[in-house]
Amino acid sequence: MNRRSKLELTWIGKENRPKLEPRILIEDPDLSYHAPHRVSEEDIFDNRLIFGDNLLALKALEQEFTGKVKCIYIDPPYNTGSAFELYDDGIEHSVWLSLMRDRLMLLRRLLTKDGSLWTSIDDTEYPYLRVLLDEIFGRPNFVTTVIWEKRKTRENRRVFSFKHDYVVVYALEKKGFEAVRNPLPLSEEVLSRYKNPDDDPRGRWQSISALAQAGHGTKSQFYTLVAPNGTEHHLPEGNCWRYTQERMNEAIAEGRIWFGKSGTNVPRIKKYLGETGDSGLTPETIWYADDVGTTDTAKKHSLQLFADAIVFETPKPEELMHRILLIASNPGDLVLDSFAGSGTTGAVAHKMGRRWIMVELEETCHTHIIPRLKKVIDGEDTGGVTESTEWKGGGGFRYYRLGPSLLEKDCYGNWVISKEFNPAMLAEAVCKLEGFVYAPSDEVYWQHGQSTETDFIYVTTQTMTHEMLEQLSDEVGEKRSLVVYCAAFRANQAAFANLTLKKIPKTVLKKCEWGHDDYSLEIKNLPQAPPEPTPEEDEGPKAMRSLFDEGSVE
Numbered sequence: 425m426n427r428r429s430k431l432e433l434t435w436i437g438k439e440n441r442p443k444l445e446p447r448i449l450i451e452d453p454d455l456s457y458h459a460p461h462r463v464s465e466e467d468i469f470d471n472r473l474i475f476g477d478n479l480l481a482l483k484a485l486e487q488e489f490t491g492k493v494k495c496i497y498i499d500p501p502y503n504t505g506s507a508f509e510l511y512d513d514g515i516e517h518s519v520w521l522s523l524m525r526d527r528l529m530l531l532r533r534l535l536t537k538d539g540s541l542w543t544s545i546d547d548t549e550y551p552y553l554r555v556l557l558d559e560i561f562g563r564p565n566f567v568t569t570v571i572w573e574k575r576k577t578r579e580n581r582r583v584f585s586f587k588h589d590y591v592v593v594y595a596l597e598k599k600g601f602e603a604v605r606n607p608l609p610l611s612e613e614v615l616s617r618y619k620n621p622d623d624d625p626r627g628r629w630q631s632i633s634a635l636a637q638a639g640h641g642t643k644s645q646f647y648t649l650v651a652p653n654g655t656e657h658h659l660p661e662g663n664c665w666r667y668t669q670e671r672m673n674e675a676i677a678e679g680r681i682w683f684g685k686s687g688t689n690v691p692r693i694k695k696y697l698g699e700t701g702d703s704g705l706t707p708e709t710i711w712y713a714d715d716v717g718t719t720d721t722a723k724k725h726s727l728q729l730f731a732d733a734i735v736f737e738t739p740k741p742e743e744l745m746h747r748i749l750l751i752a753s754n755p756g757d758l759v760l761d762s763f764a765g766s767g768t769t770g771a772v773a774h775k776m777g778r779r780w781i782m783v784e785l786e787e788t789c790h791t792h793i794i795p796r797l798k799k800v801i802d803g804e805d806t807g808g809v810t811e812s813t814e815w816k817g818g819g820g821f822r823y824y825r826l827g828p829s830l831l832e833k834d835c836y837g838n839w840v841i842s843k844e845f846n847p848a849m850l851a852e853a854v855c856k857l858e859g860f861v862y863a864p865s866d867e868v869y870w871q872h873g874q875s876t877e878t879d880f881i882y883v884t885t886q887t888m889t890h891e892m893l894e895q896l897s898d899e900v901g902e903k904r905s906l907v908v909y910c911a912a913f914r915a916n917q918a919a920f921a922n923l924t925l926k927k928i929p930k931t932v933l934k935k936c937e938w939g940h941d942d943y944s945l946e947i948k949n950l951p952q953a954p955p956e957p958t959p960e961e962d963e964g965p966k967a968m969r970s971l972f973d974e975g976s977v978e
Contacts (some may be wrong), residue, residue: 435557442526442943444483445936446856448827448849449474454795459801466755467818471770472781473793476826480763481783482530482839484826487856489781493534494757497769499544499740500524519698521552526943527762534760538600540567540752543592544740551592557594567593567601572744573713575720591711593749606751607704608695614705616950618697623681631682631692634672644668652676655685666693707751711750717741725807726766729796736766736792742808742891745772752929753778767793771800771808777813785944797821815925827853831929831938833943839929839938841885851883854909857932870896883909888925890915897923 449472460471462929474481501520531541541561545553558566570591579585595601618628636645641664643859646832649657649665649672659665663674670761675681679921682692713721719882722739753759761769764784773780774797784793799805803817828852832842841850855862860881865871870882882896897920900906907924909931917925 427774431917432559433521433552437522438518440522442479442940443935443936443937444480444943445829445940446487447476447480447484448852448856449481449484449824450827451824452823453467455790455823456821457794457798457801457823459818461802463816463818465852466777467820468756468774468777468779470819471779471821473764473770473789473821474781474824474826475785475789476783476784477785477941477943479527479530480826480941482527482534482762484856484899486530486533486782487859487861489760490533491536492758493760493781494539494754495542495752495778496531496539496760496762497542497544497745498531498761498763499765500763501528501593503522504566507646516626517549517552519554520549521945523554523561524553528557531760532560532596535596538595538596538604540595540601542748542752543594544572545590545592545828545873546586547590550559550592553592554866557592559595560970561596565595565598567595567598569593569713570709571717572711573718575718575943576713577720601752604708608707608747608750608753609704611705615697617694618890621685624680624694626696626774628697629694632695632699633680634666634691635660636665636666641665642668644670649691649871651683651687653683655683655688657691662828703723703745711744711747715743716747717743722768727807729799729805730792730805734791737765740768742768742772742775745769746776746809746812748759749773749776749778764793766790767796769936770821771796774819775809775813780821785918794823826941829939829941830854830857830932839933842931847883847885850885854883854928854932855881857935858907858909860907868899869906870899872894878904879907880904880908881907883928885911885928887911887915888915890919893920893923893925896920 459467474484478925500523516821528541535541541557543553552706554566554569570593571588572591573587574589577588617630620628637658638646645664645666645668646659647665647669648659649669650656667675672681681692684692718741719738721743722741722971723735725742726735726739749759749772756779758779758781759769759773760781762783764770764782764797766788767782767784768778770793772780782793800815801817801819801821802868803815805815808814827849828842828844828848830842831839834840845853849918851864851872852862854860858881860873860875863871864873871880872883873881875881880900886892888896888908892907893913893915896906896908901921902922905922905924907926909926909928913925915925917923
């Protein structure tokens with residue numbers, strides 16, 4: 425019996441993984457949008473809104489954006505709900521886990537080394553999500569779980585009134601994230617503690633104790649402190665001074681120790697607002713509604729934005745997203761949301777000067793997201809974090825849809841190149857499929873893309889003859905190489921050392937699941953229920969082990 429070397433979560437169908445086709449993205453200029461002029465030099469126009477299945481969209485982004493996304497926020501379906509009324513609970517969770525696993529693995533690849541993933545979830549799937557993320561990101565890269573107070577009212581129709589959701593935070597590399605994590609700005613309550621009663625030229629300050637616990641002190645921290653007016657201050661039992669005597673005398677001489685207005689009070693250290701370390705607060709793990717909003721405040725904002733459209737049941741407030749992006753990113757960083765919903769992530773990222781990518785499959789992409797973003801760009805969205813970010817409008821985005829599958833079946837059931845593909849689309853699709861960067865040359869017809877400075881790719885639907893290949897080989901030269909994808913060739917490939925010949929579609933037939941456009945959570949995509957066990961087999965669960973069973977399935 426083989427033994428697994430690690431703990432892992434198992435579920436029905438875990439071993440089944442889709443062979444995703446890396447689709448091309450096709451821009452629709454009619455649905456793209458930008459401000460008529462620059463509002464500021466920081467305006468960003470290269471944001472992307474992608475309409476299509478988010479698993480295929482993430483695969484489409486993989487080649488270009490691997491290691492480039494600083495912050496990912498997702499608000500996936502919390503559970504599968506009424507869609508599974510006729511199915512076993514194990515099937516329900518299994519499908520949800522497979523849906524999440526496939527997407528999380530792609531999302532992880534897109535993160536920068538100091539990047540982070542923030543996932544909204546409720547307590548239905550929270551335990552499963554934690555273990556799944558441990559498996560994908562590694563348990564040491566768990567950062568924290570934030571508790572968000574999503575409502576302030578009491579729900580009396582339930583056994584318990586659920587007031588919170590979770591935001592689970594993982595980093596690609598925890599140490600990298602911790603090194604760049606931003607503090608929260610000082611609140612008005614904290615700022616009010618800083619005063620300047622002695623007109624200190626260093627500005628406003630608050631005082632902190634000059635004492636420390638004796639158990640942590642060195643010999644140089646035990647002494648009688650003498651104030652400038654001669655008052656002696658003796659240490660209380662169990663304490664030492666925070667500073668050594670030499671450093672304390674320097675701080676007194678610089679006016680950094682406060683003895684009260686009379687000069688006789690117990691000494692305290694001045695902590696200045698403007699000095700390093702006082703510029704922000706360490707984020708806490710409970711986020712209150714008064715600070716980051718609720719679903720109700722988000723609904724009110726939605727009603728302002730979408731007067732005639734259906735409002736989402738549990739929208740996320742812009743203030744919540746603002747805090748996440750404030751902690752996890754900086755202006756100019758790239759933010760991604762692959763469950764875009766009503767477009768909150770993109771709207772807030774835009775107002776905060778972040779670049780963004782959003783993916784949405786549902787028609788809300790057109791009924792909610794695009795109208796919302798237009799209002800943001802035109803400076804007509806006055807709600808959410810518009811005031812706190814001092815947003816005035818500007819920038820833009822490009823709208824993309826997923827390209828069709830490269831191959832389709834003809835009337836005889838054979839796989840052929842889709843009729844929807846023109847030569848440029850075909851060249852781009854094959855480049856992406858084979859790992860080449862699509863970069864067609866305006867001067868050299870056979871340079872459709874490249875993998876290095878000397879390795880190129882050429883895609884054509886022609887049948888290449890010996891004469892055609894001979895001319896092509898001469899143009900490529902000895903110091904370069906070219907992969908030629910063609911419908912067929914009539915030549916001895918060994919005669920051309922700098923050419924590699926491949927037939928399409930034959931060469932790529934087994935690379936992907938062709939013609940599969942929908943990986944979303946739908947009843948038609950559910951696995952079949954397992955057959956009833958025979959009496960001999962009904963001795964216990966052999967198909968699935970315990971969460972913490974390291975033994976392999978027999």
